[in-house]
Amino acid sequence: MQDGLLVFPPTPAVAMSQLFSPLTLRGLVLRNRTVVSPMCQYSARHGLANDWHFVHLGRFALGGFGLVIVEATGVTPEGRISYGDLGLWGDSQIAPLRRIVDFLHGQHTAAGIQLGHAGRKASTPVWWRGGFNETEAEKVDAGYEHWVPVAPSAIPHTEKHPSDFQTPTELDAAGIARITQGFVDATCRAGQAGFDMVEIHGAHGYLISQFLSPLANKRTDRYGGSRDNRMRFALEVAEAVRAAWPSEKPLFMRISATDGSPGGWGIEDSVALAGELKRLGVDVIDCSSGGFDGYGLQPANLYQVPLARAVRKAGIATMAVGLISDPADAEAIVANGDADLVALARTALEDPNWPLHAHHALDGGGDAYDLWPVQARNRIRDRDRTLGLRGA
Numbered sequence: 001m002q003d004g005l006l007v008f009p010p011t012p013a014v015a016m017s018q019l020f021s022p023l024t025l026r027g028l029v030l031r032n033r034t035v036v037s038p039m040c041q042y043s044a045r046h047g048l049a050n051d052w053h054f055v056h057l058g059r060f061a062l063g064g065f066g067l068v069i070v071e072a073t074g075v076t077p078e079g080r081i082s083y084g085d086l087g088l089w090g091d092s093q094i095a096p097l098r099r100i101v102d103f104l105h106g107q108h109t110a111a112g113i114q115l116g117h118a119g120r121k122a123s124t125p126v127w128w129r130g131g132f133n134e135t136e137a138e139k140v141d142a143g144y145e146h147w148v149p150v151a152p153s154a155i156p157h158t159e160k161h162p163s164d165f166q167t168p169t170e171l172d173a174a175g176i177a178r179i180t181q182g183f184v185d186a187t188c189r190a191g192q193a194g195f196d197m198v199e200i201h202g203a204h205g206y207l208i209s210q211f212l213s214p215l216a217n218k219r220t221d222r223y224g225g226s227r228d229n230r231m232r233f234a235l236e237v238a239e240a241v242r243a244a245w246p247s248e249k250p251l252f253m254r255i256s257a258t259d260g261s262p263g264g265w266g267i268e269d270s271v272a273l274a275g276e277l278k279r280l281g282v283d284v285i286d287c288s289s290g291g292f293d294g295y296g297l298q299p300a301n302l303y304q305v306p307l308a309r310a311v312r313k314a315g316i317a318t319m320a321v322g323l324i325s326d327p328a329d330a331e332a333i334v335a336n337g338d339a340d341l342v343a344l345a346r347t348a349l350e351d352p353n354w355p356l357h358a359h360h361a362l363d364g365g366g367d368a369y370d371l372w373p374v375q376a377r378n379r380i381r382d383r384d385r386t387l388g389l390r391g392a
């Protein structure tokens with residue numbers, strides 16, 4: 001893939017399903033509508049991607065996904081959820097990501113990255129360790145760091161686990177401006193790494209979500225109080241990132257379309273925000289929910305799809321995510337106009353070849369084999385013919 005070439009030609013298949021039809025976003029053509037949702041691995045040292053990230057992400061390209069979005073990546077060191085997060089606050093972090101991007105491009109999969117700041121939910125334990133239980137030797141090995149987080153207001157995420165969630169320092173105007181600049185600088189580095197899209201992380205009770213929600217934002221300045229004031233930081237970041245990101249590349253924002261709390265951020269607020277984001281040049285709203293202690297929707301099959309459908313009424317493309325696993329459901333989401341893209345996280349971990357399998361389930365044999373990597377395609381077809389599978 002050459003620099004500046006943003007077109008990912010669909011494989012020669014004549015796709016019958018909507019899920020496996022291409023989607024054009026600005027200058028980017030996705031070969032299909034299947035997306036790997038960002039997934040923190042807490043496996044980086046000093047924010048640098050390594051072989052774990054390369055293999056973890058690369059297998060989704062072999063599996064036929066149209067777009068793979070790299071995990072929440074800290075725009076500043078103190079914006080990391082944990083010391084194990086990826087980062088893009090320094091130039092040395094570009095090259096290992098570039099290696100991943102190049103591999104994805106070689107498989108005709110577009111590469112995206114989620115840029116985030118965790119706010120008061122920063123400096124928490126590496127989730128899969130279950131707590132701050134590192135030995136001194138492990139701390140050295142893993143690049144352990146621990147710091148006091150920053151947030152819109154000096155209120156901890158929860159009182160229940162004070163060792164995991166500290167009381168943050170309230171950001172002043174200069175601190176807010178510094179983080180906005182961090183988003184801009186990280187966006188420029190994402191461009192240098194060759195990414196095709198950037199997603200701003202505005203969901204899950206992290207910094208932007210903390211500004212949006214009255215649950216976490218108790219400010220009395222121009223960033224707090226009314227909904228317009230609480231939206232200000234999200235809109236400033238979106239505007240600054242859009243200005244720094246090439247006009248031919250799409251920009252996504254993930255939001256918690258609802259806090260799932262009475263008196264919190266709700267779906268009407270999200271529709272209003274989405275309209276403003278569209279005006280600023282955001283192309284897709286990735287519709288998630290929750291992130292505040294004690295609140296949230298009850299997870300169930302397809303439970304967040306209605307959020308994507310509601311936000312789409314703002315006249316902007318949306319991505320649905322959350323317990324989507326059946327190919328027929330994914331097809332219906334696109335075909336019914338609930339969303340333009342379908343993102344999978346745990347289902348992708350469970351089956352990195354999910355698009356390959358889903359394409360056969362929806363479109364049978366024939367051209368659907370063309371989604372397989374060229375090294376495997378004809379061998380799989382031969383096997384299926386011998387066994388009488390998939391109408392091969």
Ligand SMILES: Cc1cc2nc3c(=O)[nH]c(=O)nc-3n(C[C@H](O)[C@H](O)[C@H](O)COP(=O)(O)O)c2cc1C
Pocket residue numbers: 037038039040041071072114201203204254288321322323324343344345346347348
């Ligand atoms: C291991 C793991 C890590 C995650 N990390 C992130 C992340 O970095 N950013 C984010 O916005 N969501 C993150 N999520 C949430 C997923 O992107 C997704 O929205 C959620 O898991 C629901 O989709 P699923 O039911 O297909 O798993 C993570 C989820 C998992 C399972």
